[in-house]
Amino acid sequence: MTINPDQPISFSRLHRLQWEEAQQKHVILYPEGMVELNQSSAAILQMCDGTRKLAEIVSDLENQFAATGLHNDISAFLEVALSNGWIQQH
Amino acid sequence: MAGYNNTNITPPRWLLAELTYACPLQCPYCSNPLDYAKYKTELSTDDWKRVFSQARQLGAVQLGLSGGEPLTRQDLPELVKHARDLGYYTNLITSGYGMDEAKIMQLKDAGLDHIQVSIQASSQELNDHIAGTASFEHKKQVAHLVKKHGYPMVLCVVIHRENIHQMPEILAMAEELGADYLELANTQYYGWAHTNRDLLLPTKEQFAEAEAIAQAFKEKVAGKMKIYYVVPDFYEDRPKACMNGWGTTFLTIAPDGVALPCHSARELPGLDCPNVNDDSIADIWYESKAFNFFRGYEWMQEPCRSCDEKEKDFGGCRCQAYLLTGDMHNTDPVCSKSPKHEVITQAINSAKATALAADEKPLLFRNSKNSKAFY
Ligand code: SF4
Numbered sequence: 210m211t212i213n214p215d216q217p218i219s220f221s222r223l224h225r226l227q228w229e230e231a232q233q234k235h236v237i238l239y240p241e242g243m244v245e246l247n248q249s250s251a252a253i254l255q256m257c258d259g260t261r262k263l264a265e266i267v268s269d270l271e272n273q274f275a276a277t278g279l280h281n282d283i284s285a286f287l288e289v290a291l292s293n294g295w296i297q298q299h
Numbered sequence: 300m301a302g303y304n305n306t307n308i309t310p311p312r313w314l315l316a317e318l319t320y321a322c323p324l325q326c327p328y329c330s331n332p333l334d335y336a337k338y339k340t341e342l343s344t345d346d347w348k349r350v351f352s353q354a355r356q357l358g359a360v361q362l363g364l365s366g367g368e369p370l371t372r373q374d375l376p377e378l379v380k381h382a383r384d385l386g387y388y389t390n391l392i393t394s395g396y397g398m399d400e401a402k403i404m405q406l407k408d409a410g411l412d413h414i415q416v417s418i419q420a421s422s423q424e425l426n427d428h429i430a431g432t433a434s435f436e437h438k439k440q441v442a443h444l445v446k447k448h449g450y451p452m453v454l455c456v457v458i459h460r461e462n463i464h465q466m467p468e469i470l471a472m473a474e475e476l477g478a479d480y481l482e483l484a485n486t487q488y489y490g491w492a493h494t495n496r497d498l499l500l501p502t503k504e505q506f507a508e509a510e511a512i513a514q515a516f517k518e519k520v521a522g523k524m525k526i527y528y529v530v531p532d533f534y535e536d537r538p539k540a541c542m543n544g545w546g547t548t549f550l551t552i553a554p555d556g557v558a559l560p561c562h563s564a565r566e567l568p569g570l571d572c573p574n575v576n577d578d579s580i581a582d583i584w585y586e587s588k589a590f591n592f593f594r595g596y597e598w599m600q601e602p603c604r605s606c607d608e609k610e611k612d613f614g615g616c617r618c619q620a621y622l623l624t625g626d627m628h629n630t631d632p633v634c635s636k637s638p639k640h641e642v643i644t645q646a647i648n649s650a651k652a653t654a655l656a657a658d659e660k661p662l663l664f665r666n667s668k669n670s671k672a673f674y
């Protein structure tokens with residue numbers, strides 16, 4: 210599955226993204242399952258709020274982390290996220 | 300066990316709250332204990348709230364609300380709200396019996412995250428026979444309502460010899476109902492299923508055929524529906540990594556407050572399982588005899604003790620070892636390295652002989668009358 214650059218990306222209605230104090234990390238919760246996220250994955254997913262498109266997510270994250278050239282890593286991760294159903298477009 | 304270091308203990312992540320043993324259905328594979336009818340007391344609303352709070356503080360994040368039929372608890376919305384406020388992901392595991400649209404909305408308002416509805420078969424006749432109660436049409440309606448109100452819909456079908464031939468129809472039904480997740484749970488032979496095993500265990504050929512159909516379907520619906528396939532371990536060479544390791548992840552609380560490292564552990568002798576009426580969840584998880592009993596590898600006997608796979612499967616299921624070999628310390632007999640592995644072959648042969656016999660004995664349904672025969 211590929212990300213459509215012209216459509217905003219939102220986090221899945223059927224999953225929940227949440228900070229876990231006990232684990233000191235963000236997790237994705239869904240029926241009978243949990244995925245633990247590292248810091249960068251969590252940062253990317255938090256950008257998926259239904260208003261930003263791919264290019265905006267990349268530029269906002271590049272600003273946030275004072276970095277450049279993140280496009281490939283971010284879009285690769287978002288594709289995984291899409292195929293796992295964590296994010297959606299439409 | 301002795302010498303096991305407390306600092307190695309990981310906190311619980313999953314809390315399974317068996318709110319009640321009351322259930323209007325009578326599934327002959329029910330995982331509740333055979334003598335469930337003897338446990339008549341149920342924790343109060345405040346007790347459950349305290350349990351949820353204490354377990355959450357330790358790190359539990361997934362909460363299963365099950366039973367019995369959890370909808371028989373009138374305080375369910377209140378419990379859901381408390382759990383959701385604490386940050387749990389709340390899963391309601393129900394037969395759908397007793398559910399209506401008003402209740403679904405009330406639970407949604409309380410913050411319930413997901414509803415798992417179990418259906419016994421793809422036809423009314425068989426569903427109602429297995430459930431021991433007319434419930435098929437209502438269950439399908441509930442599944443529609445779950446979708447309509449925006450919950451992820453998990454459909455659960457327990458698979459055994461009476462319904463395994465319906466695999467294609469079961470999959471079609473899941474599609475028609477718009478399930479987001481489909482749990483195809485091959486029966487695990489504890490509790491009532493153990494008693495009814497000769498009548499429930501399919502043959503290897505039946506398994507293989509059903510699995511191939513499910514596998515093809517899984518590819519077809521990839522991206523739309525997720526399939527959880529619970530493997531039938533009797534036909535595997537290695538046991539399952541039961542509970543992800545004893546006392547590492549899962550905490551079950553029975554209706555009367557007894558804390559169990561796995562939902563069948565009540566059947567094991569000599570564990571002295573603690574009760575939340577007497578101890579805090581932290582004491583239960585870190586200090587109790589029951590939760591430390593099979594932690595780590597010290598308790599193991601051969602061949603597990605010196606096996607290089609022990610970190611993968613922890614020697615399998617303690618309840619299965621106990622039920623099938625008489626000693627809960629033994630290697631799970633499902634393992635082909637187990638010196639008692641022949642009990643599995645015998646079970647398979649015995650089930651096959653029963654299937655071929657002209658006069659099948661009837662299933663023993665899970666109800667209070669039948670339960671009383673076990674205590
Ligand atoms: S398995 Fe069937 S009988 Fe047992 S609690 Fe669930 S619905 Fe009730």
Ligand code: SF4
Pocket residue numbers: 537538602603604606607608609610612613614615630631634635636637
């Ligand atoms: S011998 Fe024990 S540890 Fe080794 S594979 Fe079998 S069950 Fe697992």
